[in-house]
Structure formats: structure tokens, C-alpha cells
Amino acid sequence: MMPDLHELDAFAAVARHRSFRKAAAERGVSASALSHALRGLEERLGVRLLHRTTRSVTPTEAGRRLLVRLDPALREVAEALADVSALQAEPAGTLRLNVPRPAARLLLAPMLAGFVAKYPRVQVEVATDDSLADVVGDGFDAGIRFGENLAGDMVAVPIGPPQRFVCVAAPSYLAARGLPQTPRELLDHACIGRRFPSGHRYAWEFQIDGELLEMEVTGPLVFDDDALMIQAARDGAGIAYVYEAMVREDLAAGQLAAVLDTWGAPLSRFFLYYSGRRHLPTALRALVDFIRA
Template identity: 65%
Template structure:
């Protein structure tokens, strides 16, 4: 049986200290156990490595030859382990993220600049994708989606502030078509529908008399991008159902008006999710910790 690295490192320690007791104290074992281990090592190699007297321990000529080869090798191993520990303390490497476009715009995008300033040794690759991509198969470290979109075998943690949806329309549209006072009145209006990459049309969500209501609105125009939905609403094409945070600038300057405020559904959270694994990559853990610190 070949000697292992632990035995060779123990031999180097004994030769360096010239003492079983000192080497044993350094390694947290008994001197007798270390002496026995050295005898076993010599038997395996078929050569005496140490000269033992009642007062000292010195390397034999064969032991000196082995030690001269071992010391640089052991130093290289120690240096590699130290570098690995430093990497854990100062995260480095590439972090690959698969993020829905709204999540990228509302949550992840605003934190990228501060995050990369805080962790200059991390490289971030972010792909925006509204589909339900298999992040493991595609080689991503993590994804960001709404909670209801996540597979059950993923670790998922909330990221960013809760996001609410609002119904909005241009004042000109409302003057021409009237202002709906209840969700079901939307069925009489031109609505701007949202289609997912799966092909499914999104049903608008409301809270009516304390109960959730999902409404399949008539879509005069169907889009899959929030920016286009907002532009269509600004142009008077109909009523849009969009992220409140994206509509805020237009609501503030009066170019859009919010509808059905009393029926607004509860805000939802985006989640950063990743496969269950024993050791989370340092770059990913850094992003998780950074997002938590931002609240």
C-alpha cells in the first residue's frame, strides 16, 4: 500500500522538529501514535527514514533525500489550500444568472453596479429569459423568477421588494371609452394582453371583496414585453396590466391613470433559486448576502 499525504506530512514534521513530541503537539496527536505511524511508513517504503535515540530524532540519508523532495511539494499543497481559503473569504469567479426580463429590470439590474463594486473579482453573466429554463442543464448558477414558477427541488430565497401589478390607461382612452369601476367591466374594453413564452395568455389578477379573482380579459393587442405594453397604453391602444414600479413615472406625470385601485391584488415576490447542493459557490453566496443586506 502506498503512503498517503498525511503520513508524508507527518514525517516531514518529525524531521523538521527533530522530535516526536513537538511534531505530535503540532498535529494534535500523541507522540506514541506518531512514532507508530512512522514505523508503519518505513515498513511500507522498505527503508529507514529516521534515526531514533533517547535524546533526538534525525533523518537518515534516505530520509533527507525524501525530505528534500517532499518539502517543496508540501509547500505547494499548503499554498494551494491557502489560496482556496482566500477565495472563500474574497469571492471570485464567474456567476451565471438566468433572469426574467421584469426581474432583471426591477430587481437584479439596479443592484449589479453596487454588487460589482463590492466584489470586483466576480464576473457576472446575466441572460434575460422569460421562459422556464432548466438552469442546471444550461449551466447557470441561479435563476430569478416569481415564486409560483419554481420547481420544487430548488432552493428559493426572496430577492428585492414585493412587486404589485396595476391596471393603467391613457387619459385620452378613458375619455373615449369610459373608466371601468369593477374588474368585470374590463370585458367591455380594449385590453392589452400578456402572452407567456409557453403560449399561455395571462389572466389578470384582482382582489374582490377579499377574494382573489382571475379574469381572462379580451385582448385587442397581445404582447410579451412590459415596455411595449406601457408604450401601447401611452398611445391609447387600451388598458394595460403591468408592474406598478414600471408604470410609476407615467402615473406621476399624468400620462397614465391607475384603474381599479381598490381591487389591486397583493404584491408578489421574485425569488433567486438554485439547485440544492452542499456548498453554494462563493460568488452566488455573495450575491445572496448582498441582496439580503439591501432588503
């Protein structure tokens, strides 16, 4: 007859604590009940798993081998049961997100009011950060990143529509400096640069007929914030390379004009991502389902 899960769990608890008393307190049962379960397990397996004396409890060689294999399996079972229970639980608790500022403005901010209205027991903390922090290491539940080049143990969920970058400038700037016809002509223009917190300066990307071209541009202004880049472009300081979704109203109103529109950069999109190696909190599961819906 195969041992049951209760007996295996009892053995693992006693072997980890090396004490029937401590394991019993953890399980909320009596030490005698654990001792009885252990005797039944050893009889079924036909092997001694624990050395018992009046002063100590230690695993035998067979017990050590079983514990090494059993502990991860029991954790998997516990997480599976927690997942099932979570389906019935109302999402609650604090949800900490690490999000680049463009994603926070374009995608997250418009949906948060609806999310917290649906899940009033969830508190969302958003840290806007363009430095690509270590989400797991820094204690966040999830992050948002552009593109899906993530570590193999991370789960990526598309959030929002594909995003496109565009070059824009004020009509007054183009009237004074002329309209560039190819990306290489940008080298003769005042380009408003973007620098990441790491110190890396962003290269502008263009594509036509399947050809991908990266341009290292220069100019009098460099920012780490899209809003400042767009304002500088509106003021006629030069050409900016920004998310199209951020300048649609300016383009429609004529405050900005598109530059090199036929050389559009490849579309990409943002992804919500989180560790696939741990149990998903109910609040994060609710956000994932909200995004997918």
C-alpha cells in the same frame, strides 16, 4: 481504535481507481504510503477490504459495502471544508444568472453596479428570459422567479420588495371609452394582453374582500414585453396590466391613470433561487449575502 479520515480517504481512492498507482498520483503521495494506510485500516477493522494481486486491485464484498456508504460521506466532508475555505477566499469567477426581463429591470439592474464594485473579480452574465428555463440543466448558477413555488431541492432567497400589478390606461382612452368599475367590465374594453414564450396567455388577477378573481381578457394587442405594453397604453391603445413599479413615474406625471385600483391583485415577490444540492461558488455566495444585506 477507530480508523482516521486519512485511511478512509486512501481506501476510497484505491477502491475507485482499482489501482494504487493511479490513486497515489491523484493524492500526490507514493503508492507505498497508500498501501501502508490500507494495511492499517484493515487491521483496525479486522476485515480484508481489497483483493490485491500483481495485476489488479478489486474491492472485497466488505470493501464494496464500505465504499457505497463512504463515498457520499467523504464528498460531504470535502464540501464542508470547501465552504469553510470559501469564507476566507475573495469571490471570483463568472456568475451566470437566468432572469425574467421584469426582474432584470426592476431589481437586478439597479444593484449590479454596486455588486461588481464590491467584488471586482466577479463577472456577472445575465440572460434575460421569460420562458422559465431549467436553471440547473442549462448551466446557470442561479435564477430569479416570481413567487416561491420552486422544486424541493432549490433554495429561495427573497429579492427586493413585494411587487404589485396594476391596471393602467391613458386619460385619452378613458375619456373615450369610460372608466370600468369592476373587473368584469374589462370584457367591454380593449385590453393589452401578455403572452409567455410557452404560448400561455396571462390571466389578470384581482382581489377584494378576500375574493380572488382571474379574468381572461381580450384586445387588439398582445405582447411578451412590459415596455411595449406600457408604451401602447401611453399611446391610448387600451388598458394594460403591468408591474406598478414600472409605471409610477407615468402615473405621477399623468401620462397614465390607474384603473380598478381598489381591486388590487395579491402582492407577491421575486426570489433568487439556486440548487441546494451542490457546493455554493464564492461568487454566488457573495451575491446572496449582498441581496440579504
